[in-house]
Amino acid sequence: MYPTLVFIALREVRRSLGRFVLLTGAVSLLVILLLFFQAVAGTLTSGLTGGLESSSADIFVFDERARGNPFASVLDPQLVDEVASIDGVEAAAPIAFGVFSGSTPDGDVDLVIVGGDSSGPSVPSEITEGRRPETQGEALYSGSSFDAPLAIGDEVTVGALTLEIVGIAENAAFNVSPTFYVLVEDYASASQERAGVPIDVPISLVGVTVAADTDQAALAESITASLDDAEAIERSAAVDGLPGVGQITQSFSILYLLLYIVVTIVTGVFFLILTVQKKDALVLLRAVGASSQDIIKSVLIQVLLVVGFGSLLGSAVTAGLLALTTDVFGASLDPTTTTITVGAIVVLGLAASIGAIRRVLAIDPVAATYTGGI
Amino acid sequence: MRIAFKELLRQPGRFGAVGGALTLLVMLLVVLGGFLDGLELNQTGPYRAHEGRLLVFSEESELLAQRSRIDSSTRDQIVAVEGVSSVGGLNLIETTASNDADELVDIVLFGYELSTEVIPAPPTDDGAIIDGALAERIDVSIGDQLAVGSAAEPVTVVEIVDDLSIGAPTVWISLERWRNTVGASNPAALPPEGVAQFLAIESSTQPADSSVIDLSSVDGVQLATPTEVIEALPVVQQQSSTFEGIIGVTFIVTLLVVALFFALITLERVGLYAVLKALGARTFDLVSGVSVQAVGVSLVAIVLGFVLSAVFVGFLPPELPVRIEPARLVQIAVGVLTTAIVGSLFTLRRILQIDPAEAIG
Numbered sequence: 001m002y003p004t005l006v007f008i009a010l011r012e013v014r015r016s017l018g019r020f021v022l023l024t025g026a027v028s029l030l031v032i033l034l035l036f037f038q039a040v041a042g043t044l045t046s047g048l049t050g051g052l053e054s055s056s057a058d059i060f061v062f063d064e065r066a067r068g069n070p071f072a073s074v075l076d077p078q079l080v081d082e083v084a085s086i087d088g089v090e091a092a093a094p095i096a097f098g099v100f101s102g103s104t105p106d107g108d109v110d111l112v113i114v115g116g117d118s119s120g121p122s123v124p125s126e127i128t129e130g131r132r133p134e135t136q137g138e139a140l141y142s143g144s145s146f147d148a149p150l151a152i153g154d155e156v157t158v159g160a161l162t163l164e165i166v167g168i169a170e171n172a173a174f175n176v177s178p179t180f181y182v183l184v185e186d187y188a189s190a191s192q193e194r195a196g197v198p199i200d201v202p203i204s205l206v207g208v209t210v211a212a213d214t215d216q217a218a219l220a221e222s223i224t225a226s227l228d229d230a231e232a233i234e235r236s237a238a239v240d241g242l243p244g245v246g247q248i249t250q251s252f253s254i255l256y257l258l259l260y261i262v263v264t265i266v267t268g269v270f271f272l273i274l275t276v277q278k279k280d281a282l283v284l285l286r287a288v289g290a291s292s293q294d295i296i297k298s299v300l301i302q303v304l305l306v307v308g309f310g311s312l313l314g315s316a317v318t319a320g321l322l323a324l325t326t327d328v329f330g331a332s333l334d335p336t337t338t339t340i341t342v343g344a345i346v347v348l349g350l351a352a353s354i355g356a357i358r359r360v361l362a363i364d365p366v367a368a369t370y371t372g373g374i
Numbered sequence: 375m376r377i378a379f380k381e382l383l384r385q386p387g388r389f390g391a392v393g394g395a396l397t398l399l400v401m402l403l404v405v406l407g408g409f410l411d412g413l414e415l416n417q418t419g420p421y422r423a424h425e426g427r428l429l430v431f432s433e434e435s436e437l438l439a440q441r442s443r444i445d446s447s448t449r450d451q452i453v454a455v456e457g458v459s460s461v462g463g464l465n466l467i468e469t470t471a472s473n474d475a476d477e478l479v480d481i482v483l484f485g486y487e488l489s490t491e492v493i494p495a496p497p498t499d500d501g502a503i504i505d506g507a508l509a510e511r512i513d514v515s516i517g518d519q520l521a522v523g524s525a526a527e528p529v530t531v532v533e534i535v536d537d538l539s540i541g542a543p544t545v546w547i548s549l550e551r552w553r554n555t556v557g558a559s560n561p562a563a564l565p566p567e568g569v570a571q572f573l574a575i576e577s578s579t580q581p582a583d584s585s586v587i588d589l590s591s592v593d594g595v596q597l598a599t600p601t602e603v604i605e606a607l608p609v610v611q612q613q614s615s616t617f618e619g620i621i622g623v624t625f626i627v628t629l630l631v632v633a634l635f636f637a638l639i640t641l642e643r644v645g646l647y648a649v650l651k652a653l654g655a656r657t658f659d660l661v662s663g664v665s666v667q668a669v670g671v672s673l674v675a676i677v678l679g680f681v682l683s684a685v686f687v688g689f690l691p692p693e694l695p696v697r698i699e700p701a702r703l704v705q706i707a708v709g710v711l712t713t714a715i716v717g718s719l720f721t722l723r724r725i726l727q728i729d730p731a732e733a734i735g
Contacts, residue, residue, distance in 0.1 A: 019634065023634055026634065033620060065470050067480060072468060072524070074560045101435075110441065195561060199564075200561070247694060251694055251696075255409075258405060262627075269392070272391065
């Protein structure tokens with residue numbers, strides 16, 4: 001019976017190609033929107049969180065009043081030694097952030113300078129190319145998806161400070177901006193030049209490496225209790241608490257939800273109307289011996305064709321669009337996310353055909369003996 | 375056309391499916407438009423509050439406040455330009471503020487010198503003007519105290535002004551107090567004495583006109599209207615083009631959905647249309663009847679969609695940047711009606727093919 005079912009399903013699609021093409025077009029456009037949003041949201045989120053997420057620090061100590069915002073956090077550099085002396089802390093290092101205007105080989109740009117100690121928990125844990133800065137005037141670079149990438153050997157100037165890129169780290173940017181990890185002395189000199197006076201430059205965070213066999217959560221609590229006006233936050237919690245991340249996640253989640261609902265409703269209603277329209281033919285099929293299951297399977301084959309093909313087409317077009325607009329959005333499709341999304345759309349499409357299935361189940365073969373008018 | 379209208383009134387259930395789908399699409403359009411307007415308006419409040427003034431940035435800053443620095447000697451030159459009656463400096467910094475209950479919120483702290491139509495004159499002593507969004511978020515009112523920055527500098531709320539957000543709610547204090555506050559919290563972020571990030575200009579003939587004030591004699595500066603500054607913001611440019619593209623795609627989906635459903639409905643009624651044609655109805659009459667039905671269903675979907683969207687947005691967290699603007703609703707309504715009419719015309723080909731002789735079998 002299966003070859004017959006497939007034959008009938010495909011034959012109907014071929015005879016009513018226009019309708020199925022319209023629906024497939026609508027599904028693929030909605031899939032494009034969904035995947036596009038996911039790609040852009042992913043890029044924005046990683047541009048905000050990459051710096052903290054990729055850090056070699058297990059715990060960050062923030063200014064208590066900073067609300068987990070590294071750029072609003074201001075700490076006394078002497079706090080580093082105080083943190084380092086706490087039981088369970090293997091190493092502590094200063095981390096200082098600032099947004100500066102600089103010049104790169106591609107022109108003027110806002111960039112983030114992160115001053116720290118290359119040998120301590122204040123730099124990315126993984127380096128893609130090159131090495132960490134060892135002397136003043138050197139920088140480890142992590143690019144933003146929205147700016148042209150730089151290479152090892154390129155130079156960046158920030159006021160009187162010139163930095164040579166000696167290493168590159170992926171996905172370690174802050175604030176969706178090109179980020180340069182330098183020695184804290186270079187950060188201090190850039191800050192003092194901007195302030196115009198030789199001020200004592202505060203740091204933003206203290207990065208902490210947890211000693212072996214020490215519970216991270218317990219150590220974070222212990223550090224918070226030991227310090228005045230500072231709080232220790234584990235890395236994952238610090239990433240989740242970054243300003244803007246929650247907003248982006250919530251905003252895009254709402255849009256995903258609406259798009260999933262629209263796809264489901266549009267698919268379900270289309271197949272319901274189609275089933276109602278071919279009721280006479282379905283009654284005849286049932287009267288000559290086709291079971292409800294056979295007809296339902298035929299409907300499901302068509303649903304699979306439409307949402308499956310629409311999803312694949314939408315995915316291909318999205319991948320192409322994102323590739324063409326790399327300079328604008330800096331985003332690309334993540335295979336895992338795409339697979340999950342396409343799978344969800346197919347499942348929702350099949351679930352949406354429940355209306356059509358109920359209509360099929362309600363068909364009584366004896367109705368074939370009735371006559372009807374227009 | 376009357377038959378089509380009567381069918382719409384007597385058998386509304388037949389159109390329930392397409393109406394439901396359209397209502398959801400209208401909701402999607404309203405939410406997308408709300409995000410676009412919310413993001414844009416939430417990023418530009420301080421600049422829009424300076425309508426009627428002109429703004430001056432350093433030339434290499436590309437009209438971005440965080441890149442701009444104007445020193446006191448440049449400012450003196452600008453003061454001396456013909457047509458300039460007042461010049462005021464503006465500085466801003468991202469920081470935090472808390473109320474008496476220690477509820478902390480991210481803010482942008484502005485130091486300023488000149489009042490505008492929207493922002494009153496800089497408060498004296500420890501007074502501060504706050505953004506309505508801040509007042510709502512941490513429940514503060516006039517007379518309450520806020521602690522600003524990492525040094526918890528106290529300020530007293532003297533006035534609340536709506537729509538002043540720039541990504542985060544804002545607090546406005548005098549430029550001198552701003553320097554003291556930032557100096558206490560984060561001296562590394564303090565510009566040198568006498569340096570402002572950008573300037574606001576009042577001209578002798580308000581509103582200030584950039585064609586009347588000539589700053590060509592002043593080196594290293596760029597004059598712009600608040601609108602020009604807003605348009606130069608990278609976040610506004612990117613957001614506008616992205617969301618408008620997405621809204622355009624959603625309109626195309628709406629068109630496809632309308633075309634699809636009315637194509638299906640037309641197929642159902644081929645026999646009826648054959649009879650009508652046999653009785654003398656023209657193709658134009660039949661097609662316009664379908665269009666009337668598409669417009670009718672769209673109108674209901676628009677009204678329902680707007681109501682449901684307003685309810686939906688009401689449940690969203692207040693920190694999400696969604697703002698429903700009347701102009702956007704009008705744009706969506708016109709767009710949906712237009713796509714409905716165009717979508718209904720997809721039935722034209724099928725109706726043209728109907729042979730009146732089909733009425734007699």
